[in-house]
Amino acid sequence: MEPPVVGMAGGGQLARMTQQAAIALGVSLRVLAGAPDDSAAKVVPDVRVGDDRSRDDLLAFAKGCDVVTFDHEHVPGPHIVALEESGLPCRPGSAALAHAQDKLVMRERLSGLGVPCPAYAHVPPSDPEAFLEAFAAEHGRPLVLKATRGGYDGKGVWIVDGPDGQAERLLAEGVDLMVEQYVPFRRELAALVARSPYGQGAAYPVVETVQEGGICTEVIAPAPGLSDDLAAEAQSLALRVADELDVVGLLAVELFETETGLLVNELAMRPHNSGHWTIDGARTSQFEQHLRAVLDLPLGSTEPTAPYTVMANVLGGDDPDVYSRYIHVMAHDPAVKVHMYGKESRPGRKIGHVTALGADLDGVRERARHAADYLRWGTAMGEKVKREQK
Amino acid sequence: MEPPVVGMAGGGQLARMTQQAAIALGVSLRVLAGAPDDSAAKVVPDVRVGDDRSRDDLLAFAKGCDVVTFDHEHVPGPHIVALEESGLPCRPGSAALAHAQDKLVMRERLSGLGVPCPAYAHVPPSDPEAFLEAFAAEHGRPLVLKATRGGYDGKGVWIVDGPDGQAERLLAEGVDLMVEQYVPFRRELAALVARSPYGQGAAYPVVETVQEGGICTEVIAPAPGLSDDLAAEAQSLALRVADELDVVGLLAVELFETETGLLVNELAMRPHNSGHWTIDGARTSQFEQHLRAVLDLPLGSTEPTAPYTVMANVLGGDDPDVYSRYIHVMAHDPAVKVHMYGKESRPGRKIGHVTALGADLDGVRERARHAADYLRWGTAMGEKVKREQK
Incomplete structure (x- = not known):
């Protein structure tokens, strides 16, 4: 008859503010934080310090939770699948979360649903600059280059006037890239x-x-x-x-x-x-x-x-x-x-x-x-x- | 340049809900709780488990706090004075808090200020029932008996039709008593x-x-x-x-x-x-x-x-x-x-x-x-x- 334990992977300000709501609801929040002085770790007693990109740390943290949720998108999908296979509800689940973790997956799915999105394409590793040249010819300039994974707060997004070698450099660093039309929004x-x-x-x-x-x-x-x-x-x-x-x-x-x-x-x-x-x-x-x-x-x-x-x-x-x-x-x-x-x-x-x-x-x-x-x-x-x- | 640490003596729901406000303000709340599963202790990382009626526990808890405050009225006044003498701000201070800790002290002070209060008197240890009989003759019945200290949520308050031995029994148990006029309030x-x-x-x-x-x-x-x-x-x-x-x-x-x-x-x-x-x-x-x-x-x-x-x-x-x-x-x-x-x-x-x-x-x-x-x-x-x- 104890109220449930909600595990949140990530110890940032979103987990911190979730604690205020958990206190009112009388549910227990457990946080997987990278360090004991993370934003949420300072205000939540039930903190596990660990790496939320580590499968072992994630599984150890999740043990005893009634449901696991996330403060960010950076927990690797296969680890979430492992949690789900262990019978623990992850909310959102790995299948849904994939669309917030990978911008290309998201674009493909939304376009398939007929949801309006900017024109986009995956940037191929071979001769990316020629590809971008053709994309710009069709959709105009500037171009928006995006890392498909791992970006936040403007990180992982580059607005370029045109093919200028940036894509080639990023690809050489191992960044998976997509390009989008620059939208002249109101x-x-x-x-x-x-x-x-x-x-x-x-x-x-x-x-x-x-x-x-x-x-x-x-x-x-x-x-x-x-x-x-x-x-x-x-x-x-x-x-x-x-x-x-x-x-x-x-x-x-x-x-x-x-x-x-x-x-x-x-x-x-x-x-x-x-x-x-x-x-x-x-x-x-x-x-x-x-x-x-x-x-x-x-x-x-x-x-x-x-x-x-x-x-x-x-x-x-x-x-x-x-x-x-x-x-x-x-x-x-x-x-x-x-x-x-x-x-x-x-x-x-x-x-x-x-x-x-x-x-x-x-x-x-x-x-x-x-x-x-x-x-x-x-x-x-x-x-x-x-x-x-x- | 670290934000201040507020110490709260007592681990009840008032301290628990204070934690929600401390999180928003970015100040640290430290709680002195009687047990690790006290209401506030479940949601505050910086918990000291101890007895807030113990001078040693209180002083140890207060060390490192920038200010000490209270979740209830039951911390003994002399301990608060000791804290104040150590240079630590207690808010409210011992002199103010005495009026919330002792109902007779409060009545005497408020009456002195001309603040309207019900008629009241200290019940003397010798022949209390005769005293109450005289009080009832002047102020009517029923009578409200109150322990001067330690009551809460109706505890420490007894409504009696008149002198019936209750006061004598309580005094024999060592309860310091006052009597008040029963107020027919709207x-x-x-x-x-x-x-x-x-x-x-x-x-x-x-x-x-x-x-x-x-x-x-x-x-x-x-x-x-x-x-x-x-x-x-x-x-x-x-x-x-x-x-x-x-x-x-x-x-x-x-x-x-x-x-x-x-x-x-x-x-x-x-x-x-x-x-x-x-x-x-x-x-x-x-x-x-x-x-x-x-x-x-x-x-x-x-x-x-x-x-x-x-x-x-x-x-x-x-x-x-x-x-x-x-x-x-x-x-x-x-x-x-x-x-x-x-x-x-x-x-x-x-x-x-x-x-x-x-x-x-x-x-x-x-x-x-x-x-x-x-x-x-x-x-x-x-x-x-x-x-x-x-």
Whole structure:
């Protein structure tokens, strides 16, 4: 009669924030972390330190768990298959997760389902530059080169003007490559849904995501000015993909909004940066929703708690003493919510996020940006404050 | 430049829920728990197992903390003084906490401040029954006997029709006793405020609390139909008491609403059952607010997230397998929030709470009650369900 133990492979901030939801639900979270000072390892008592790319470490960690889920996409598929063959439910399962682990597998499957995607092709190892030349002739320039596996936060993606030797160099390093048409998008959106083994689905409001240098810096929920039709289309698309791919847990579908409609950019099958706003801005946080889904519990309400919620990521800046800046941020805006990840601050690293809520979108964005910029600190912010003090 | 370590003496559900707030703020929570399976010990990595009534255990636990705070009122005052003399900030401090630890000290101080309280007296060890007879002649019957120290959840409180030997028996057992006038109240209210060392104060909306058998079973935020004047009076009273008593952290003031105005019933200087609704129902949870206060950070917004929030405590019932009943509760009401404390279910024990939010007060109360009753289960609920199924 003990509540279940959910194992999460990976000790990053997604596992850390899942712990907050596990505490409320009274379920036990066990984390497989790479190091004892990983973001989640600092806040979860049941930590196994190990390598989540090691089959032995993964199997040892999973023993005694009732279900295993993932903080990232980097656990090798064959290890997940081994877990499944041992009788342990992995959610999402290896077959679904393959589509979040390999961008080419994902593109082929989605195209097969008729889901709109940018034009793409696998880059052949022999004479890749000639291949890219032909691809560019058909789909235009620039070109988007992507490592099929292992990328995140803009890593593993290269935008090149044309064939310039980059593909050849990457292939020589052993990187499996695909090429995609560069999409001239209006903006990026994300549709976050959850699906349970029972088959229940739940969709959050569609959000706008703002990226800088391949890193998500801001999320606006709901996406301002998005038509009801496009919002419904994005939600339906995400629910359909979750269903077709047999996803269990969360599915984040990153989308390009273009002149001619929506195109799928990426998939993630876990809590996602585009859903951090739900901790403060929705009745059920994405972390609670993920737990409910992988435990096959009925899904929670995705109703927003405010007309607009804006999440801004806090990146590491010039001065790592972020805590000393809480006093300004909290005094300046008593309603802004601060979420820090317990990670060492390094320039450009995602070390936390802030959330602001309200009815006045411009004001809410400004509040979230101010808090995130101030916590980040750095030369630019210091100069802005100096200017304002003059 | 590491964020601070907050030590909390006591490993109950208040420490457990404080961990959720500590995770977001990126501060470290260390807990002194009586046993490794205490409610908070299950979710906090930095646990010291010991006796929080032992001076040695308390001092060892506190070493390395930046500030010490409390999950309950039962740490002996002299031990807190010893901590303070070692230079460690205790928040609230021993001088303030004495008023939450000893009901007679509290009554004397509040009366001295002109804060309205029920008539009270210390029960003398010699001929207590004659003393009570005289008290009853002046203030009416029944009488409320209270242990001056150590009570909680209705324990340490006895309502007697008159002098019946109960006081004599308790005194013989070494219980220090006071007597209070029985207040014919309309209802019970609670005013929750926070105060920082800097002197900032913040008040939550005043709530109505419903008790059964001395245990809080339901909290309605804000208290329905409470006039703006009485609400402001209750908030001002609580802020004034916090200031006069130099409280740092949260102060919950339990109040009787009577025909002639407000009377103070009890004080607590910590997160309080009457504030659990704030996790889902206010922009800043009481647990985050307590951390902000004891860390001398600016206090957070107490703005509600819905017109009404109702919290119902989940008590242990006949069938301890509470988790198996999540499926009904969550399917029945996807927006109800479940908070379980990781405590073994025993009949009548507080093992969790649920929260419902919305604009329709009757509907919100019914939703919270249904979820709490169903999770509790028991003969009465089983019979109700059987009747409905017929």
